[in-house]
Amino acid sequence: MPVIQTEELTKRFPATTALDRLSIEVEPGVVGLVGANGAGKSTLIKILLGLSPATSGRASVFGLDVTEDGPQIRERVGYMPEHDCLPGDVSATEFVVHMARMSGLPPDAARERTADILRHVGLYEERYRPIGGYSTGMKQRVKLAQALVHDPEIVMLDEPTNGLDPVGRDDMLLLIRRIWAEFGITVLVTSHLLGELERISDHVVVIDGGTLLRSSSTSEFTRTSQTLLIEVSAEADAVAATLTSAGLTVKRDGAQLVLPLDDDEVYDLVRDAVAAEGVGLIRLEQGRHHISEIFGEDQGGVGR
Amino acid sequence: MTEQPSGVIHDIGYRKYDGPRLGRARVTRALYAHSLRGAYGLGRSARAKVLPMLLLGVMALPAFIIAVITNVTSDITGGLPLPYSRYVMVTMPILAIFLAAQAPASLSRDLRFKTVPLYFSRPMERSDYVLAKYGALATAVFLLLTLPLLIMYVGALLAELPAGEQTGDLLLALLGAAVFAVVFAGIGLVIASLTPRRGFGVAAIITVLALSFAAVSALQGIIRYEVGDADLAGWLGLLSPATLVDGFQTWVLDASSSSVAPPPGAAGGVVYVLVTFAVIGACWALLNLRYRKVAVS
Amino acid sequence: MSPSVLSVDTVSRWYGNVVAVNDVTMTIGPGITGLLGPNGAGKSTLxxxxxxxxxxxxxSVTLDGVTVWKNPDVYRTIGLVPEREAxxxxxxxxxxxxxxxxxHGLSDPGAAAKRALATVEMEFAQGRKVGEYSKGMRQRVKMASALVHDPAVLLLDEPFNGMDPRQRLHLMDLLRQMGADGRTVLFSSHILxxxxxxxxxxxVMVAGRHAASGDFREIRRLMTDRPHQYVIRSSDDRGLASALIADGSTAGVQLDDSVLSVEAVSFLRFTELLPRVARDAGIRLYEVSPTDESLESVFSYLVKS
Amino acid sequence: MNGTVVRLTYRALLGGRRAWLLLLMSVVLLAMAVLLRLTVGVDHQVTADFLGAVSVAALVPLFGLIVGTGVIGPEIDDGSIVYLLSKPISRPRIILSKLAVAATGTVLFAAVPTFVAGLVMSGTADRIALGFGVAALVASVAYSAIFLLLSVVTRHAVVYGLAYALIWEGLLGSFVPGARTLSVQQWSLSLTEAITTRDLVSSDVRLAVAGVLLAVVIVGATWYAGQRLRVLSLAGEE
Incomplete structure (x- = not known):
């Protein structure tokens, strides 16, 4: 059974239509939700939490209707908002225990699970200090911990990597992957960095202007293309010329050369061309499609 | 037969939770308890405890003095120097400061740190949040008002004042204190819910309470004594929370009035009662209205 | 547009005992300069x-030789897009x-505002309240407010934070235009x-220090020019492995199910060796991927150097 | 002064509901004055007691606090002050513009109603209305300047301001005579005392001293606020 299901879900505001007859199904796993700002991502999350009524259409979570069973749904859902939501004057431990209680856990369970979950998200000694002094990365971990402490069946993460630097981003992505792989909790995650979603999602749903643009598995989005990418340490032009004279159409893309991969002979041509030039072969990979392509724009490396 | 292993590595990985989930009502109760403790700084930083504890002490001090005096002078006077039901009015500034400090700490803080969405994405409904916060602050105020009354009561019993009479008076005063607590907590919370800035909340609550009390008392005094119109002075008492509830307990609970003028007659009494309940109802409605509109993300 | 130059000369900034910026010297001239570094590196302080x-x-910090601190006149030249959303x-x-x-005391503020809003393509929403804008729109209107006096210098603190892919592209185009006009554009980011x-x-700032400076590609090359983890797939992994071990430029070679992991000691030597060895042994290379290109390692490399 | 700063400040301060709330409080003061006039008739001592207790002691300082901190505090708090500071305008001039709005607001919502209330209750007799009106006017400016400075100096301006107005002027002022010498309330009352021709009010501070102190406080606070804004550090979030 799908975890989340919407049928012809529509949400209109006086000025805009945030969701326009959206029908999606989300199966267990890590599911990426993509859309421009204002594309209706947050609206969708609010409707799924039973916090905002839809204009028309239906939505259900675990088969429970969002308009009727809000509290039951929210008992089994975790939510990590995009914006800051942490009081600065209490410690992570105290805050997360309180939030566990607010999800209906008895006091003892709340304490034990808080200790566990803070360890799982990677907060150690700092958990007894007031949150106000935390770095962005630590705050994101606390936000994640409060969304997981009551062992939800699905957790909705709104831009969990926003504002994180590369180190923090890698940690967070790893953590999100673990939430599904180790904890067995389905993750619905939004991000502006499409490359991130390619790395962590099993399935990606793309919303644009409130309607479904595409919903398919990540492997489908990023299937290999019949191209070969190479990067050499120097003399890229000379290598390109050699390959061109061998009958290949070589395109230059920044530091990389892109050539069609019509048959396996191409691999040997490349190897020999590079070896003949006496330069280094830094990279040789089969090209892949990217989620960004469906926006019809080249996202380049932004969302690596 | 295999040997019994002497060492074992336990799995400390993620654990599923299959214990009870307590549902809306118990969540609301947990928030109530948390907020009530928070009003006295319990479970918060040491700095958060200073003011409420100090105020509790300051509140209790006069009661303690009264208890001592009673024991010294009871042979002569045969009663408490100050009736239970007047204690709240006499110590009104302390109540106002407590409210101005703790109502914003309860609501403005959640607004400022944007924690409200975290509550609303959990099993409780918005009205549960309001109920828990309102109940907690009203209880906190009630406790603040109750402690000195109990001290006086103990003092009175030690002074061997008639126990039955004292108990009756105390119970009536406690009932009055409860009404004070509910009305004042409601007004404080409504104001606090409008601003995420604690400073403004504090200033606004003090302004409303102090200004209304000062203005109404001044007017009542002038009209009652300079004009000699006790009825009109009595009606004016409806216009500030302190004089309103004082009038309520004067009329309903037969307490001794601390206001310049008590409610005028039976009609006045009934109006006082109605207005008191209307104020409580309005606070409840306004808070719910306010939180229906708080954005979640 | 007369070019303007910002100079930072042996600047430190501390808060109590915490040093946010530590002895930094740099010159920022016309064109686009990226200020890169992890969170907490001192970018915002700078x-x-x-x-x-x-x-x-x-x-000292100077703009065309004039001290910036306590000198409101510099704002005739500087346009600022702050990080905070308010x-x-x-x-x-x-x-x-x-x-x-x-x-700014412009002679025709109406025309200037109109032009600035047109530059960021926000005319369509100019009648709506800023409070109702999305993040991207806010960022653009902040940009318009910074451009309104046609400044020679533009400072942007984390301008891409919270923007969706389309908004990012749009802002990038805008900044490129600014750079092409000969403006001095400085923006901070933690995304390489x-x-x-x-x-x-x-x-590049790391932990308050000025860790690297110069042409992007040059630095990128310096950053990547070091021991590397490689993953290789080929037609004969075992044969390739033994051929590689024979050479001294690999510190470790590991072979597990159809993937060959190599730790190269001399990066350049290894990458040059690989195609040659493969060719000579007649082994077909299907994939050659560097695996430790993560920014984490790049930054830690910079801290150590 | 800068017209745009004034306009922005004015809109931030009085835009939306806030103006109505402030106006409501002024109207309440006038309503009480009318009520007293209708019930008590003309009694100058009543006028003096009422205006002294409700207007000068409560309304003016509280309005001064709300308005004085409101013109700049929120902007510093949320960081939007950068849009003013990143302009070729001297910082003291920004302060002056803000003070103009704060003082005008306090005068309009507190001092003018005080004067009108005085007229309603006592007419022009013995210059009572004028005396209290002038006192409220000068106090409005002084409180605005003090609380404006306070919000440039500290993020907890409202709390400290309340402590000054309630505890120093209100509580200590009524028990400790010394506290009264350093009280805007007493200084302005000495103006009332000097203006009214009947002996209704008494201030602990002599007129000359009060005048000098008021001038020093207003000018000094404004100047210092300008200096503090010049060196106001807007740190990043790190």
Missing amino acids: IGMLAGFLAPSAG AYDFLTGWQFVLANAEL EEVEQLAQQIE
Whole structure:
């Protein structure tokens, strides 16, 4: 059974239509939700939490209707908002225990699970200090911990990597992957960095202007293309010329050369061309499609 | 037969939770308890405890003095120097400061740190949040008002004042204190819910309470004594929370009035009662209205 | 557009005992400069000092030779896009930009505001309140307010934060245009790819120190020119492995199910060796991927150097 | 002064509901004055007691606090002040513009109603209305300047301001005579004392001293606020 299901879900505001007859199904796993700002991502999350009524259409979570069973749904859902939501004057431990209680856990369970979950998200000694002094990365971990402490069946993460630097981003992505792989909790995650979603999602749903643009598995989005990418340490032009004279159409893309991969002979041509030039072969990979392509724009490396 | 292993590595990985989930009502109760403790700084930083504890002490001090005096002078006077039901009015500034400090700490803080969405994405409904916060602050105020009354009561019993009479008076005063607590907590919370800035909340609550009390008392005094119109002075008492509830307990609970003028007659009494309940109802409605509109993300 | 140059000369800034910026010297001239570094590296503090909002604890910050601190006149030349989102939410986009134009004392603030809003393509929403804008729209109207007096210098603190892919592209185009006009554009970011796409010149901050400076590609090459983890798939992994071990440029070679992991000691030597060895042994290379290109390792490399 | 700063400040301060709330409080003061006039008739001592207790001691300082901190505090708090500071305008001039709005607001919502209330209750007799009106006017400016400075100096301006107005002027002022010498309330009352021709009010501070102190406080606070804004550090979030 799908975890989340919407049928012809529509949400209109006086000025805009945030969701326009959206029908999606989300199966267990890590599911990426993509859309421009204002594309209706947050609206969708609010409707799924039973916090905002839809204009028309239906939505259900675990088969429970969002308009009727809000509290039951929210008992089994975790939510990590995009914006800051942490009081600065209490410690992570105290805050997360309180939030566990607010999800209906008895006091003892709340304490034990808080200790566990803070360890799982990677907060150690700092958990007894007031949150106000935390770095962005630590705050994101606390936000994640409060969304997981009551062992939800699905957790909705709104831009969990926003504002994180590369180190923090890698940690967070790893953590999100673990939430599904180790904890067995389905993750619905939004991000502006499409490359991130390619790395962590099993399935990606793309919303644009409130309607479904595409919903398919990540492997489908990023299937290999019949191209070969190479990067050499120097003399890229000379290598390109050699390959061109061998009958290949070589395109230059920044530091990389892109050539069609019509048959396996191409691999040997490349190897020999590079070896003949006496330069280094830094990279040789089969090209892949990217989620960004469906926006019809080249996202380049932004969302690596 | 295999040997019994002497060492074992336990799995400390993620654990599923299959214990009870307590549902809306118990969540609301947990928030109530948390907020009530928070009003006295319990479970918060040491700095958060200073003011409420100090105020509790300051509140209790006069009661303690009264208890001592009673024991010294009871042979002569045969009663408490100050009736239970007047204690709240006499110590009104302390109540106002407590409210101005703790109502914003309860609501403005959640607004400022944007924690409200975290509550609303959990099993409780918005009205549960309001109920828990309102109940907690009203209880906190009630406790603040109750402690000195109990001290006086103990003092009175030690002074061997008639126990039955004292108990009756105390119970009536406690009932009055409860009404004070509910009305004042409601007004404080409504104001606090409008601003995420604690400073403004504090200033606004003090302004409303102090200004209304000062203005109404001044007017009542002038009209009652300079004009000699006790009825009109009595009606004016409806216009500030302190004089309103004082009038309520004067009329309903037969307490001794601390206001310049008590409610005028039976009609006045009934109006006082109605207005008191209307104020409580309005606070409840306004808070719910306010939180229906708080954005979640 | 007469070119303007910002100079940072042996600048430090500390808060109590915490040093946010530590003895930094750099010159920022026309074109786009990216200020790169992890969170907490001191980027915002540096921009604060460049914008005249923070006094350097030591050293000096000057704009074309004039001290920036306590000198409101520099704002005739500087346009600033702050990181914080707060703007005058109760104003419409138009009123907000117009007010900024008036505050600059421009002779025709209306025309300036109109031009600035057109530059960021926000005319369609100029009648709506700033408080109702999405993040991307806010960022654009903030940009318009910074451009309204046609400044020679533009400072942007984390301008891409919270923007969706389309908004990012749009802002990048805008900044490129600014750079092409000969303006001095400095923006901070902790995302290497953003900087890569936009800036010719980068300044890298790590833990308050000025870790690297110069042409982007040059630095990138310096960063990648070091021991590397490689993953290789080939037609004969075992044969390739033994051929590689025979050479000294690999520290470790590991073979597990159809993937060959190599740790190269001399990066350049290894990459040159690989195609040659493969060719000579007649082994077909299907994939050669560097695996430790993560920014984490790049930054830690910079800290150590 | 800068017209745009004034306009922005004015809109931030009085835009939306806030103006109505402030106006409501002024109207309440006038309503009480009318009520007293209708019930008590003309009694100058009543006028003096009422205006002294409700207007000068409560309304004016509280309005001064709300308005004085409101013109700049929120902007510093949320960081939007950068849009003013990143302009070729001297910082003291920004302060002056803000003070103009704060003082005008306090005068309009507190001092003018005080004067009108005085007229309603006592007419022009013995210059009572004028005396209290002038006192409220001068106090409005002084409180605005003090609380404006306070919000440039500290983020907890409202709390400290309340402590000054309630505890120093209100509580200590009524028990400790010394506290009264350093009280805007007493200084302005000495103006009332000097203006009214009947002996209704008494201030602990002599007129000359009060005048000098008021001038020093207003000018000094404004100047210092300008200096503090010049060195106001807007740190990043790190």
